[in-house]
Amino acid sequence: MEDDDQDLENIVVHEVFPFDVDTHWLSAQVGFFRNDTYFAGAGLRYGLTVGHMLFLDSSSSQDSISLEGGFFLYKVLDLTGNNDAYTVVPLIGTIRYNVLFSEAFGIFVYSGISRSTVLASSQPTDEGLERLTLTIPAAGAGMLFQIGPKWYARVDLGLEMFGVGLIVRF
Numbered sequence: 001m002e003d004d005d006q007d008l009e010n011i012v013v014h015e016v017f018p019f020d021v022d023t024h025w026l027s028a029q030v031g032f033f034r035n036d037t038y039f040a041g042a043g044l045r046y047g048l049t050v051g052h053m054l055f056l057d058s059s060s061s062q063d064s065i066s067l068e069g070g071f072f073l074y075k076v077l078d079l080t081g082n083n084d085a086y087t088v089v090p091l092i093g094t095i096r097y098n099v100l101f102s103e104a105f106g107i108f109v110y111s112g113i114s115r116s117t118v119l120a121s122s123q124p125t126d127e128g129l130e131r132l133t134l135t136i137p138a139a140g141a142g143m144l145f146q147i148g149p150k151w152y153a154r155v156d157l158g159l160e161m162f163g164v165g166l167i168v169r170f
Contacts, residue, residue: 016053019062019100022169023049027154031163033074033090035116036131041074041088045165047096056099066096068110072161073119076132085122086129091115092138092160104146112138114160136160 025047032038047068056063069092076086094112101107116134118124140158144167147153152167 016057016059016062018052019103019106020049020052020064020098022150024170025049025066025068025167026170027070027165027167029070029072029154029156029163029165031156031161031165033072033088033116033161034114034136034159035076035088035090035134036079039074039076039088041072041090043070043072043090045070045092049098060101062100064098064100066098067094068096068112069093076128079128079131080125082125082128083123084125084128086118086124086132087120088132089117089119090160091117094138098144100144106144107141108144109141110139110158114138 027045030042033041045068047066049064049066051065053062072090074088092114094110096108096110098108114136118132138160142156145153150169154165154167156163
């Protein structure tokens with residue numbers, strides 16, 4: 001009976017408070033988007049966290065999985081030297097694995113697909129349309145920095161783009 005009492009005294013509750021309590025991510029980003037070459041553009045992404053603390057669940061690191069979709073916009077002028085102009089919309093869909101080391105800092109890797117489509121054009125050429133309509137892998141890594149309650153800065157370095165942005169979590 002005395003051994004049972006000693007065992008009970010050594011029991012400690014290990015409680016881990018989650019860093020990532022929100023399910024939704026809304027990002028506004030600017031960056032350089034890969035197509036024929038790199039073009040400057042901007043856009044929005046929406047993310048939905050579908051799993052929390054899958055492999056990492058300590059007070060020093062926690063993980064999550066998110067599905068993310070985005071649309072961006074950029075303008076290309078005189079691509080073929082024929083005074084042509086194009087408005088291009090890249091659509092990007094990814095699955096993202098996040099590792100948060102605190103509420104204020106995390107890293108992520110992602111994989112998916114990017115599809116660029118010409119939305120509008122002026123004096124288009126077949127060559128220009130072909131060069132700007134492209135499907136490529138979307139894969140890369142990035143970092144998240146908390147800048148305020150529910151607000152984060154984001155850096156993405158990927159095959160399809162590299163850019164920076166702001167995230168609001170809800």
